[in-house]
Amino acid sequence: MFVWLDHSPIRSKWQPQPKSEEQAEANDFQKYHTKTFTVVNVVDGDTIDIDIPDFNDSYTRIRLWGIDTPETKNPEVGVMYFGPEAAEFTSRLVLKKSITVYLDESNNTRGKYGRLLAYVKLPEDRFLNEVLLTEGFAYADSRFRHSFYNRYKQLESSARSLKKGLWEEVSREQLPEWLQRMNPNLLNK
Numbered sequence: 001m002f003v004w005l006d007h008s009p010i011r012s013k014w015q016p017q018p019k020s021e022e023q024a025e026a027n028d029f030q031k032y033h034t035k036t037f038t039v040v041n042v043v044d045g046d047t048i049d050i051d052i053p054d055f056n057d058s059y060t061r062i063r064l065w066g067i068d069t070p071e072t073k074n075p076e077v078g079v080m081y082f083g084p085e086a087a088e089f090t091s092r093l094v095l096k097k098s099i100t101v102y103l104d105e106s107n108n109t110r111g112k113y114g115r116l117l118a119y120v121k122l123p124e125d126r127f128l129n130e131v132l133l134t135e136g137f138a139y140a141d142s143r144f145r146h147s148f149y150n151r152y153k154q155l156e157s158s159a160r161s162l163k164k165g166l167w168e169e170v171s172r173e174q175l176p177e178w179l180q181r182m183n184p185n186l187l188n189k
Contacts, residue, residue, distance in 0.1 A: 021108075024109075024110070025108065025109045025110075028103060028109035028110070028116065029103055029109065031052070032052075032060070032101045032103060032109075032116060032118070033101065033102060033103045034100060034101070034102060035100065035101055036098050036099065036100045036101075037050035037051055037052055037060075037098070037099060037100075037101065038050065038051045038096065038097065038098055038099075039051075039094040039095055039096065039097055039099055040059055040096075041059065041095075042087060042090050042091040042094065042095050043061070043073065044069060044071065044072050044073055044083070044086075044087050044090075045069025045070065045072070045083065045086030045087045045089065045090045045132065045137055045138060046063060046064045046067055046068060046069040046086075046090070046132070046138060047061065047062065047063050047064070047115065048061075048062050048064075048090065048094060048099075048120070049061050049062070050062060050099070050101070054116070055114075060116055061114075061115045061116065062101065062115060062116045062117075062118045062120065063111050063113075063115040063116070063117055063118075064117075064118065064119070064120060064128060064129045064132070064138075065104055065107075065117045065118055065119050065129060065146050065148075066119075066129055066140065066141055066144075066146045066148055066149065066152045067129050067132055067133055067138040067139065067140060067141055067152065068138060068139045068141040068176060068178075068179075069083065069086040069087070069090075069132060069137060069138045069139075070082045070083035070086055070166065070174075070176070071083050071176075072084055072086075072087050077176075077177075080174065080176070081166065081170055081171075081174035082137070082165065082166035082170065082174075085137065085165070085166070086132065086137040086138065086166075089132070089135070089137050090128070090132065090137075093122060093128060093131065094120070094122070094128060097122075097123060098123060099120045099121060099122060099123070099128070100120070100121040101116075101118045101119075101120060101121075102118060102119040102120075102121060102127075103116075103117070103118055103119075104117065104118075104119070104146050104147050105147075106146075106147055107144075107145075107146055107147075119148075129148075129152070130148075130151075130152070130155060133152055133155040133156050133159060134155050134158070134159055134164075135159065135164055135165050136159040136160075136162075136163075136164030136165020136166050136167045136168070137165050137166065138156075139156060139175075139176065139179055140152040140153045140155065140156035142182055143178055143182070170187070171187070172186065172187045172188070175187070
C-alpha cells in the first residue's frame with residue numbers, strides 16, 4: 001500500500017508544497033537578518049559561506065549585495081586582474097570570524113543562483129561590502145538597484161580617484177564585461 005501511495009497522484013496532497021517566494025523571503029529574514037554567524041569558507045572576494053545549513057548544504061552561501069569583485073573561479077572568464085588579491089583580502093577580514101548578516105528589505109533575499117544576497121557587518125562595525133569598495137578590491141555593481149546604490153558608486157569613485165587597490169593599474173580590458181558595457185568611457189584618458 002505504501003508503494004502505491006508513493007506513486008499515486010494523491011501523494012502530492014500529503015507532501016509539503018514548496019513555499020511561495022514571499023514565504024521563502026520571510027523565512028530568510030527570520031533565519032539570517034541581524035544574526036551573527038561564523039565564516040567557514042571564502043569562495044571569492046564577494047562570496048562567502050557561513051556556518052548555518054541552507055537547503056541541502058551544510059552551509060549558507062552569501063553573495064555580497066551591491067559589489068562585484070574580479071573573478072577567480074569563473075570558468076568562462078578565468079582568473080581576472082586583482083581577483084586573487086580581492087579573495088585574499090576578504091579571507092583576511094572574515095575567514096573563521098564572526099560576522100552579522102543584513103538583508104536588503106527592499107529587494108529579493110536570493111540571487112539567480114540561489115545565494116543569499118546580504119550586507120556583511122564585520123566585528124569592528126564596518127561593512128565588508130563597503131570596505132572592499134573603499135580599498136579598491138571591488139566594483140560598485142550598478143546592474144542591480146539596492147538600498148546603498150548611490151553610496152557604493154561614490155565609494156568606488158573615491159577609490160578610483162585615489163588609485164587604491166585594483167584602480168592603481170587596471171586597464172579597460174581587465175574590467176568585467178558588464179562594467180565596460182555600462183561605462184564606455186571609464187578609464188578613457
